Amino acid sequence: MRDNAWLAGKLTLIVAGMFAFGYLLVPMYDVFCEITGLNGKTASTASAAVETDSDRLVTVEFIASVNESAPWEFRPTVSRMQVRPGKLYDTLFFARNRTSDALIGQAVPSVAPGQAAKHFQKTECFCFTEQKFDPLEERDMPVRFIVDPELPAHINTVTLSYTFFAQQRVSDARLQGN
Amino acid sequence: MSHTAEAHHDDHHDAPTGIKRWLFATNHKDIGTMYLVFSLVLFFIGGAMAMVIRAELFQPGLQFVDPGFFNQMTTMHALMMIFGAVMPAFVGLANWMVPLMVGAPDMALPRMNNWSFWILPVAFSLLLSTLFMPGGSPAGGWTMYPPLVMQTGDAFPFLIFSVHLMGMSSIMGAINIVVTIMNMRAPGMSLLKMPLFVWTWLITAYLLILAMPVLAGAVTMLLTDEYFGTSFFNAGGGGDPLMFQHVFWFFGHPEVYIMILPAFGIVSQIIPTFARKPLFGYDSMVYATASIAFLSFIVWAHHMFTVGMPLAGQLFFMFSTMLIAVPTGVKVFNWMTTMWKGSMTFETPMLFAFGFLFLFTIGGFSGLMLGITPADFQYHDTYFVVAHFHYVLVPGAVFAIMAGVYFWLPKWTGHMYNEKLGKLHFWLSAIFVNVTFFPQHFVGLAGMPRRIPDYATQFADFNMISSIGAFVFGASQLLFVYIVWSCVRGGEKATQQVWEGAEGLEWTVPSPAPHHTFEVAPEVK
Numbered sequence: 101m102r103d104n105a106w107l108a109g110k111l112t113l114i115v116a117g118m119f120a121f122g123y124l125l126v127p128m129y130d131v132f133c134e135i136t137g138l139n140g141k142t143a144s145t146a147s148a149a150v151e152t153d154s155d156r157l158v159t160v161e162f163i164a165s166v167n168e169s170a171p172w173e174f175r176p177t178v179s180r181m182q183v184r185p186g187k188l189y190d191t192l193f194f195a196r197n198r199t200s201d202a203l204i205g206q207a208v209p210s211v212a213p214g215q216a217a218k219h220f221q222k223t224e225c226f227c228f229t230e231q232k233f234d235p236l237e238e239r240d241m242p243v244r245f246i247v248d249p250e251l252p253a254h255i256n257t258v259t260l261s262y263t264f265f266a267q268q269r270v271s272d273a274r275l276q277g278n
Numbered sequence: 279m280s281h282t283a284e285a286h287h288d289d290h291h292d293a294p295t296g297i298k299r300w301l302f303a304t305n306h307k308d309i310g311t312m313y314l315v316f317s318l319v320l321f322f323i324g325g326a327m328a329m330v331i332r333a334e335l336f337q338p339g340l341q342f343v344d345p346g347f348f349n350q351m352t353t354m355h356a357l358m359m360i361f362g363a364v365m366p367a368f369v370g371l372a373n374w375m376v377p378l379m380v381g382a383p384d385m386a387l388p389r390m391n392n393w394s395f396w397i398l399p400v401a402f403s404l405l406l407s408t409l410f411m412p413g414g415s416p417a418g419g420w421t422m423y424p425p426l427v428m429q430t431g432d433a434f435p436f437l438i439f440s441v442h443l444m445g446m447s448s449i450m451g452a453i454n455i456v457v458t459i460m461n462m463r464a465p466g467m468s469l470l471k472m473p474l475f476v477w478t479w480l481i482t483a484y485l486l487i488l489a490m491p492v493l494a495g496a497v498t499m500l501l502t503d504e505y506f507g508t509s510f511f512n513a514g515g516g517g518d519p520l521m522f523q524h525v526f527w528f529f530g531h532p533e534v535y536i537m538i539l540p541a542f543g544i545v546s547q548i549i550p551t552f553a554r555k556p557l558f559g560y561d562s563m564v565y566a567t568a569s570i571a572f573l574s575f576i577v578w579a580h581h582m583f584t585v586g587m588p589l590a591g592q593l594f595f596m597f598s599t600m601l602i603a604v605p606t607g608v609k610v611f612n613w614m615t616t617m618w619k620g621s622m623t624f625e626t627p628m629l630f631a632f633g634f635l636f637l638f639t640i641g642g643f644s645g646l647m648l649g650i651t652p653a654d655f656q657y658h659d660t661y662f663v664v665a666h667f668h669y670v671l672v673p674g675a676v677f678a679i680m681a682g683v684y685f686w687l688p689k690w691t692g693h694m695y696n697e698k699l700g701k702l703h704f705w706l707s708a709i710f711v712n713v714t715f716f717p718q719h720f721v722g723l724a725g726m727p728r729r730i731p732d733y734a735t736q737f738a739d740f741n742m743i744s745s746i747g748a749f750v751f752g753a754s755q756l757l758f759v760y761i762v763w764s765c766v767r768g769g770e771k772a773t774q775q776v777w778e779g780a781e782g783l784e785w786t787v788p789s790p791a792p793h794h795t796f797e798v799a800p801e802v803k
Contacts, residue, residue, distance in 0.1 A: 107461060167514065214588065
């Protein structure tokens with residue numbers, strides 16, 4: 101019956117539409133998170149120079165971790181700093197390639213609590229680019245950051261965490277079919 | 279083709295016999311039977327996995343299986359029961375009963391119906407074959423959260439493709455049901471005259487059409503992340519593993535209602551029959567079902583309160599979750615009011631429906647507790663959650679399926695089942711389902727995490743009780759197989775109406791229902 105095929109066809113279109121909607125959730129999620137800063141992704145743009153708020157002290161904590169497949173030693177050189185909002189600070193993260201192969205890695209930052217994420221700006225960071233390491237190379241990598249004075253008043257501690265991912269090794273393994 | 283040959287064809291449908299009758303089946307009753315038998319087989323396979331889990335948890339410490347295999351069992355048990363037992367059982371009941379209830383000669387798309395069934399054995403062969411692979415079955419939980427699920431070995435693509443196939447099967451089944459209900463109702467049967475089982479299935483079918491493709495998308499993203507270098511959920515490539523949970527539960531919560539709305543429909547058929555009163559509040563039942571279906575799309579994040587949501591998100595998902603209690607409450611009170619001052623008798627289907635009503639409501643209440651955000655931080659991923667969803671799925675969905683089978687079995691086979699054994703089966707099931715799952719509330723509140731093969735000794739007593747309950751519950755399901763088998767073989771002849779209080783088109787055809795029914799559409803007044 102034509103009617104049945106017609107309705108079944110319309111329903112199939114809905115199915116295709118919902119499949120596409122599943123993929124549409126990905127950019128929607130990203131946009132939602134960027135507007136609200138919910139998942140701790142740090143701001144991608146730094147705001148113009150701001151005045152230092154000399155009345156307020158905020159604790160910034162640093163955490164470094166590697167994902168399960170990355171053969172790095174990776175840690176912050178200082179674990180916490182007292183900072184004044186609006187002022188630029190520098191700190192260093194230490195990383196060492198523990199293998200005798202050259203490696204390329206990428207650090208992915210995250211800020212907790214999520215509400216602080218968009219008020220935590222990095223003007224320079226080793227996470228902006230891929231980091232190439234020679235065999236057994238070790239080095240300190242700089243981060244320059246500024247905490248926006250508009251950080252909500254109830255937030256006194258901000259945690260900046262980096263996870264180091266081995267890019268090259270993963271793709272090599274993929275190419276070899278593992 | 280000559281006119282006589284065509285007429286001959288119409289009369290007899292030179293039906294294939296033997297294995298071809300089943301392989302090439304297009305008859306809704308044959309396909310319904312295959313779905314039901316298939317789901318019963320998977321119910322026992324999934325049940326055997328549950329027995330492994332409960333045997334290991336009988337005592338603290340590791341006794342029978344290693345933790346890796348234990349995790350495979352919890353993962354596979356869930357996949358088998360959700361996609362293999364509960365969903366196909368409901369589709370089987372729909373295949374058998376929806377055309378009979380709306381006065382249609384068959385499902386609207388019989389060939390697609392054949393296909394949507396025969397995909398299932400393929401899907402589950404793929405999935406079960408992973409048990410024999412190096413590295414074993416998927417063990418990261420049925421929710422397939424990355425990055426853990428990425429550590430699945432050779433079984434990973436089998437998991438993804440079997441989920442794809444199950445989804446295709448469900449979607450095709452759902453399209454078929456919607457088209458049948460929308461286009462093939464007997465003259466005079468307006469939408470608001472349809473039996474509630476048909477209504478709940480219509481809404482469930484829409485949920486399937488809207489939710490299953492999203493799951494297909496989510497697992498496809500997992501697949502491309504693993505093999506094709508995309509980074510949907512890989513933080514190293516700019517993705518976000520948390521996003522999987524959002525996409526998954528956007529499917530997952532409607533899925534929960536896919537597994538319970540048809541149960542509501544079955545119970546809404548059975549209670550009026552044995553209370554010998556029309557269903558109280560028919561219209562409100564329909565609207566309540568529709569509102570539950572709508573709400574199911576805006577509550578998903580209550581599965582993930584602990585991921586670090588802002589207060590506004592937690593409040594929104596808490597309140598929308600609480601809101602579901604309203605239409606569900608409408609249904610529970612309608613069933614109770616239907617029974618109020620009715621001339622009730624308690625044959626086996628009514629016992630199961632009554633057990634459903636009581637025990638499902640317990641599961642509903644623990645669901646409300648879980649929906650309270652601050653409380654959920656304590657309950658999350660504990661045995662309290664396990665107790666909650668087993669209360670809504672075992673004495674909820676499974677009891678309703680069994681109620682439906684006992685209710686319609688005489689119509690299918692032409693024989694009455696053994697009432698004494700049926701009642702025994704009910705009481706064994708009802709008592710031991712509580713022995714199994716009620717103590718899990720206590721250990722969960724005391725902090726026992728789910729999905730672990732070993733536990734602190736303070737949980738030992740309750741776990742032993744729970745395991746004993748599970749063994750007896752599992753064994754008593756063999757009685758169900760015997761009852762169904764002997765009813766197929768013979769027994770007291772069933773009348774056309776079967777039950778004294780039964781009303782509806784399905785009770786106007788002979789018992790057993792002949793291969794072809796309603797070739798001339800009945801008139802509904």
